[in-house]
Amino acid sequence: MRRILHVALATASIAAMAAPAHAGGGDFAAGVFGGLAAGAIIGSTARPYYYDPPPPPPPAYYYGGPAAYGGPCHWERGRRYWDDYEGTWRWSRIRVCD
Numbered sequence: 001m002r003r004i005l006h007v008a009l010a011t012a013s014i015a016a017m018a019a020p021a022h023a024g025g026g027d028f029a030a031g032v033f034g035g036l037a038a039g040a041i042i043g044s045t046a047r048p049y050y051y052d053p054p055p056p057p058p059p060a061y062y063y064g065g066p067a068a069y070g071g072p073c074h075w076e077r078g079r080r081y082w083d084d085y086e087g088t089w090r091w092s093r094i095r096v097c098d
Contacts, residue, residue, distance in 0.1 A: 005046070009042065013035070013039075072097070072098060073095055073096065073097040073098070074095075074096055075093050075094065075095055075096070076093070076094050076096050077091045077092075077093070077094075078091060078092035078093060078094040079091070079092050080092075
């Protein structure tokens with residue numbers, strides 16, 4: 001339906017442009033202005049009112065989650081190591097899943 005409407009409007013506008021125009025008394029300017037106004041009205045009614053994008057897919061970690069490791073996970077303190085950047089002893093972190 002839209003394609004037929006667009007073809008009909010294009011054909012009508014080409015036919016109107018091909019017709020002889022008399023430039024006396026501002027009739028030509030009024031015709032151009034009226035055509036632009038009619039095109040704006042028809043174009044605004046033909047378009048959708050808003051753009052509704054599809055929802056984004058869930059993050060990659062959503063499907064597996066903590067259940068992929070057999071239960072909820074937590075972090076525990078591991079071995080001590082010397083941090084050369086800070087110049088101090090630190091503890092590594094170990095992820096433990098139940």
